Amino acid sequence: MSPTTSRTAWTTSRTVSTTSPVGQEDAIMKHGQWLTESEGGVRVLAIVGFGGLGKTTMALALQRRFGEKFDSRAWVQASQKLNLPSLLRGILKLVMPQQDPEGKGGRGTSDGHADGIEGSNEKQLKEKLKEQLKQKNYFLFIDDVWSVSSWQNIWQSLPINQKGSIVVTTRFKSVANACCRQQEHIYMLKPLPHVESTKLFFERIHDPNQENFKETKDEIIRKYGGLPLALVAVAGLLARRDLTEESHWRTVKESLNSELDKNLSPEGVTQILNLCYNDLPADQKNCLLYLSIFPKGCSINRKRLVRRWISEGFIAEKDGKTVEEVAEDSFNELISRNIVRPVEHSTNRKVKTCQVHDMILEYIVSKSSEENFITLVGGHWLTPTPSNKVRRLSLHNSNPEDVKEKIENMNLSHVRSLTVFENLHHLPSYSFKSVILQVLDLEGRKNINTKQLDKIFKMFQLKYLSLRSTYIKKLPSEIGKLQYLETLDIRDTNLTELPSSVGRLQKMVHLLGGNKSTHLALRFTEEIAKMTALQTLLGIEISRGSTPDLGSMHNLTKLKKLSIYSLRDLHTNNNKYDELLPTIEN
Known part of the structure; x- marks a missing residue:
């Protein structure tokens, strides 16, 4: 049987930039063989240790080394505040078969099931998970379980008396004892010699x-x-x-x-992280605190991050370098200081995605909350409701009613950045009231409706807008009024054409379109050619009928990256083809 997984599952399995855990080779081989070779029932291995000892690193090494022996596999976060429905959805998205939903423009992995999973209650999720894992030899890595009751809730949601292996990481021996019937399957991580x-x-x-x-x-x-x-x-x-x-x-x-x-207590680790934080220049402190926007365990795309830094105003030209070059330097500085760790590299060897260790992220979240830099709602962290005006708001996965209650008690009059993670079943309408928003990131939010889109395109201060991986098919003509817009990310949607008013967007630097899964492309038009500040243009289609004048591409003198998904009705004896080649060469 071919293993069922998604790209996300194996992106996350490469998160440890240190190759193998130091000093754990024998333990990895011993426990890996037991997880893959033992017969009968579900096997549970608990890895226990103080935060920062390398529990996650070891578990991921087990997954890398032995994961291919399993039919299905997934890595999910439990954490201090367990959200069981969210955890079950996370597993389901990684173990359900690949499917591209008809008419939805899905990305060819788990997105085809997104609507059904997001609309399911806890009981239905448990039934779906048991059905998916029935008769399969599965591998689950459940990271950072904080309590015995959390483990019991997770355990009762999984198929019993079936084949499968589970690796649990926890800071507490009591949780490990609840997970494992035999002490030999509890691995206590100790400080390195x-x-x-x-x-x-x-x-x-x-x-x-x-x-x-x-x-x-x-x-x-x-x-x-x-x-x-x-x-x-x-x-x-x-x-x-x-x-x-x-x-x-x-x-x-x-x-x-x-x-x-x-x-070496948690306070001692905080002291070390304080030393590292205080050593950073002021502008890089802002860049570091900004990472608290992203959920625990999230793989952060480098380009998404640096473009947002720029739109937030954290980056300025320096030493003859452009803002883009300074932003890249700031990112590389955080990597070189070991504050963030690489996950994936591009073919040009640049870091493509990165991740923050959970103890470092916990420190950053605390510092960010203390300085009222980022306000988090939902997710893994227990942070107080700010008494001051909210400047940057990040909504993590949570019950929509809980989110509504918390936000209603906040002063949102000065919110200039809104990010929504996971699929809140009902994206709250009050999220779109602020007209001074500069950054709006709704990547992956499937339930955006026309009314919400209309509100978005009345936010005339927007500099960064991401609607990536949504089901939108059309943008309002009011897009031309977003005079400050620098980045528009509409990749992996059903959009094939932009309104003619986009030609007025003279500050647009990055226009990111196209859908690789459905082979949909964004038609290149003369209006796009009027965006003379463009440096990045992705996912376009050039055709004889829809592109009357390819010579207009000459106007894009600042273009550094061009990605053409489709060439329609262009032949070597066609005038359009003759126009295209010198345009690209220039």
């Missing part, structure tokens, strides 16, 4: 003279109690300094509490 800690540290810092100032370096490594997250964070901090100067090593050593090497 000094030798392994040293190996990990110097893998990350690339120090050409490891023997220089050896005593100081050994003290720094011992101070972190063998916690991989702490070692990697400090390595990233030091990597930005001149490693030939002993004063830099001493400064880092003396900046940390002497008690850290005796008892």
Whole structure:
């Protein structure tokens, strides 16, 4: 049987940029063989340890090494505030067969089932999941279970007495005991020994003279109690300094509490992260705090992130570099400091997607809430309702009524950024009241209706608008009034043509269209050719009938990236074909 999975499942399985977990090779082989070779019933392995010890890294290594032996596989987050329906939907989206829904313009993975899954209640989701996993040899990775009751709710939702393997990560031994009948299937992660800690540290810092100032370096490594997250964070901090100067090593050593090497507590980790945060320039602090918008475990697309930074006004031209180049530098700085970790790389070896470790993200969320930088509603984090005006609002998966109640108690008069994750069953209409929004990201929201679209295109301050992976077929003609719009992302939709008013969008830099799954493309017109600030134009169709003058493409003198999905009715003896080649070459 061919394994049933989606691209998302294996994108997330590559999240650990450190190759294999340090010092865990024997354990991975032992437990991986048991998960794949044992017969009878569901097998559960619990990995237990302090936050930052590498539980997720080890579980993902198991999935990479042994996942191909299973028919279906998925990775989902449980976390402190369990949302069972959301967790079940997450599993279903990854284990249901690929399907492209007729007339919906789905993306060829789980989106074909999105409407049915989103409209199902908890009981129906359990029935669907049991039906999907029935008689299948499945692998589930359930990350970060916080309580025995959460585990019991998850366990009761899964098929019993069937084939399957489950890997659970948790910080609590009591949860591991509830998961596993036998202690031998509970793996207690321990701090790394000094030798392994040293190996990990110097893998990350690339120090050409490891023997220089050896005593100081050994003290720094011992101070972190063998916690991989702490070692990697400090390595990233030091990597930005001149490693030939002993004063830099001493400064880092003396900046940390002497008690850290005796008892590395959550407060100790916070101290380390504070040191890393305070070392950042002010503009990069904003870029870092902005990551709190994204849900825990989310793979963040680099281009999506840097374009949003620019639209938020965090980036300015500097040292002769454009805002795009400065934004890329800021992203690379966070990568080099080990604050965010690469997930996927493009063919040009640039980072395509990244992720934030959950303990670092927890710190960022706390800091962001403290400074009223981002306001989160729903999802994994328990954050207080802000007493001040909300500036940037991010809606994570939650009960729509809960969202409505929380938002009604907020001052939204100054909201300039709104991001909606997951599929809220009823996207609240009050989300569209703000006319000063500059960033609106509704990627993947299937239930956007015409009335909501009309409201969106009356937000005349918008600089960034993403309607990617929605079911929209047409945009209102009022789009031409969005004079400040810099990025319009309408990929993976049913849109094939833009209103003629788009020619007035003189600040448009990135126009992203086309649907690779359905082979729909965005018709190139003379109006698009009037967007003379365009640097990126994706997913267009060029045809004899709809493109009267290809020579107008010459106007796009700033264009750096052009993606043509379709060439219709153009032949080598056709005048249009003759016009196209020199236009692209120029």
